[in-house]
Amino acid sequence: MKILKNINETVKFLRTEKMSGKSIGIVPTMGYLHEGHLSLIQTAKKNNDIVIVSVFVNPTQFGPGEDLDKYPRDLEQDCIKAESAGADILFCPSASEIYPDGYHTYVSVEKLGDNLCGNSRPGHFRGVATIVAKLFNISGADNAYFGQKDAQQFFILRRMAADLNMDIRLHICPIIREPDGLAMSSRNVYLTRDQRREAVILSEALAGAKALIEAGERNAAVVISEMNKIVNKSELAKVEYIKVVDTETLSDAEYIDKNLIALAVCFGSTRLIDNIIIEV
Amino acid sequence: MKILKNINETVKFLRTEKMSGKSIGIVPTMGYLHEGHLSLIQTAKKNNDIVIVSVFVNPTQFGPGEDLDKYPRDLEQDCIKAESAGADILFCPSASEIYPDGYHTYVSVEKLGDNLCGNSRPGHFRGVATIVAKLFNISGADNAYFGQKDAQQFFILRRMAADLNMDIRLHICPIIREPDGLAMSSRNVYLTRDQRREAVILSEALAGAKALIEAGERNAAVVISEMNKIVNKSELAKVEYIKVVDTETLSDAEYIDKNLIALAVCFGSTRLIDNIIIEV
Numbered sequence: 001m002k003i004l005k006n007i008n009e010t011v012k013f014l015r016t017e018k019m020s021g022k023s024i025g026i027v028p029t030m031g032y033l034h035e036g037h038l039s040l041i042q043t044a045k046k047n048n049d050i051v052i053v054s055v056f057v058n059p060t061q062f063g064p065g066e067d068l069d070k071y072p073r074d075l076e077q078d079c080i081k082a083e084s085a086g087a088d089i090l091f092c093p094s095a096s097e098i099y100p101d102g103y104h105t106y107v108s109v110e111k112l113g114d115n116l117c118g119n120s121r122p123g124h125f126r127g128v129a130t131i132v133a134k135l136f137n138i139s140g141a142d143n144a145y146f147g148q149k150d151a152q153q154f155f156i157l158r159r160m161a162a163d164l165n166m167d168i169r170l171h172i173c174p175i176i177r178e179p180d181g182l183a184m185s186s187r188n189v190y191l192t193r194d195q196r197r198e199a200v201i202l203s204e205a206l207a208g209a210k211a212l213i214e215a216g217e218r219n220a221a222v223v224i225s226e227m228n229k230i231v232n233k234s235e236l237a238k239v240e241y242i243k244v245v246d247t248e249t250l251s252d253a254e255y256i257d258k259n260l261i262a263l264a265v266c267f268g269s270t271r272l273i274d275n276i277i278i279e280v
Numbered sequence: 281m282k283i284l285k286n287i288n289e290t291v292k293f294l295r296t297e298k299m300s301g302k303s304i305g306i307v308p309t310m311g312y313l314h315e316g317h318l319s320l321i322q323t324a325k326k327n328n329d330i331v332i333v334s335v336f337v338n339p340t341q342f343g344p345g346e347d348l349d350k351y352p353r354d355l356e357q358d359c360i361k362a363e364s365a366g367a368d369i370l371f372c373p374s375a376s377e378i379y380p381d382g383y384h385t386y387v388s389v390e391k392l393g394d395n396l397c398g399n400s401r402p403g404h405f406r407g408v409a410t411i412v413a414k415l416f417n418i419s420g421a422d423n424a425y426f427g428q429k430d431a432q433q434f435f436i437l438r439r440m441a442a443d444l445n446m447d448i449r450l451h452i453c454p455i456i457r458e459p460d461g462l463a464m465s466s467r468n469v470y471l472t473r474d475q476r477r478e479a480v481i482l483s484e485a486l487a488g489a490k491a492l493i494e495a496g497e498r499n500a501a502v503v504i505s506e507m508n509k510i511v512n513k514s515e516l517a518k519v520e521y522i523k524v525v526d527t528e529t530l531s532d533a534e535y536i537d538k539n540l541i542a543l544a545v546c547f548g549s550t551r552l553i554d555n556i557i558i559e560v
Binding site for chain 1: 443
């Protein structure tokens with residue numbers, strides 16, 4: 001596996017591969033790789049000749065007071081894990097390589113970033129769209145792989161790629177979970193032992209929602225109320241949002257049909273998210 | 281010359297050409313082609329195997345009350361002229377092909393769009409950056425050609441392409457002028473006979489600035505004052521701005537070194553722009 005920090009070098013290498021007819025898959029990450037990331041890399045490797053994994057803690061998607069500085073980093077372990085999962089290139093640029101002096105360009109996807117995580121993280125999805133647009137252009141990838149855990153991010157990036165006529169296909173891959181159901185996340189490392197034990201209520205709330213819907217419930221408010229009840233069993237959990245939204249517009253849905261059911265729950269200063277996509 | 285209105289068809293055709301090793305040049309226009317556009321097409325043809333000329337009056341770069349509806353259009357003449365100048369493809373999509381229902385993505389270049397034309401046309405350069413990003417992606421072009429008349433647009437797009445790591449080179453080409461010096465523009469057709477006669481004062485003001493600087497003047501305020509004096513000889517002209525700016529930041533310059541000297545002047549409701557780039 002090649003480890004590259006320089007944009008021009010990465011572009012040059014990948015253009016040569018592409019011109020020789022090889023397909024390229026990209027897995028954009030912020031590093032501190034876990035099984036969720038590795039499953040993306042494995043899927044990418046199954047479907048592309050060359051896989052590039054980017055590891056970049058992107059400052060423009062963090063708001064003031066968010067966890068940019070303390071976001072967990074371990075490049076050495078990331079290299080070992082990415083290579084073992086099949087990555088051909090690990091691209092780990094510095095912030096000044098990505099955003100040099102005089103940098104001024106941003107990509108915004110309107111509306112889709114307003115609801116869900118956008119409510120508490122203004123500017124977050126503008127930062128995400130911008131860095132991913134750059135990574136798509138640097139890599140010239142044919143395929144990009146994203147985890148469903150960040151489902152809103154995926155729907156926004158899919159909109160961006162379609163709207164800007166980017167020549168790349170985006171793939172959403174299943175959430176990888178701990179044995180008790182907690183969705184894997186680099187941020188799980190922040191949880192205390194007590195918080196970690198109770199963090200299972202996110203996936204339990206989603207399981208409760210799914211059971212209700214399978215039993216015939218079609219009223220989103222009833223589903224949300226049931227989920228609130230489940231999360232509130234944990235004394236450490238503080239609900240940020242529990243929502244049922246349309247998968248195209250990401251606006252609140254009244255009735256269940258084809259929806260993203262998502263929640264964000266804080267344990268102390270650690271914010272966890274989880275979701276399911278359902279179609280009845 | 282192929283005339284294409286459909287994005288997928290255009291992408292498919294150009295990707296095949298590109299994969300066979302051909303270079304692609306794009307000349308983005310709003311149509312109503314004049315000698316200025318044709319010189320861009322000729323330059324593109326000299327330096328690329330395939331030249332695509334886009335003709336699209338882009339609604340997102342017009343503000344409320346601007347001339348979107350009355351902007352001059354003549355697709356039949358555009359086809360004849362583009363083909364004679366060497367275009368291989370004329371791409372003339374509908375507005376709904378470019379901005380379908382549910383379209384939400386915009387590209388913004390901060391700061392560079394604030395001064396000069398940005399002052400009186402808020403949102404204009406966001407619309408320009410967005411459509412040009414789309415056209416770059418649709419065409420997969422290696423080279424893009426722009427007229428110096430829209431110098432601010434060029435500097436903004438160059439910034440966008442660099443910032444977003446777009447794999448394309450942007451070229452700025454000389455302003456083509458009428459025999460009396462008036463910069464060619466599709467909007468010149470709006471001028472009455474009297475306005476047309478006096479419109480020459482834009483290029484005269486720039487010539488005056490150039491003469492002053494060649495004589496040793498280095499104070500931007502003195503240059504601007506001289507230009508104002510020249511423009512104000514016309515009773516029909518109303519100055520919108522006369523500026524000396526830095527070519528990288530596009531912010532006002534105090535002293536002459538490497539600058540864009542630009543002005544916007546209205547004749548009735550017709551707004552004309554012109555500029556020179558100087559280096560002392």
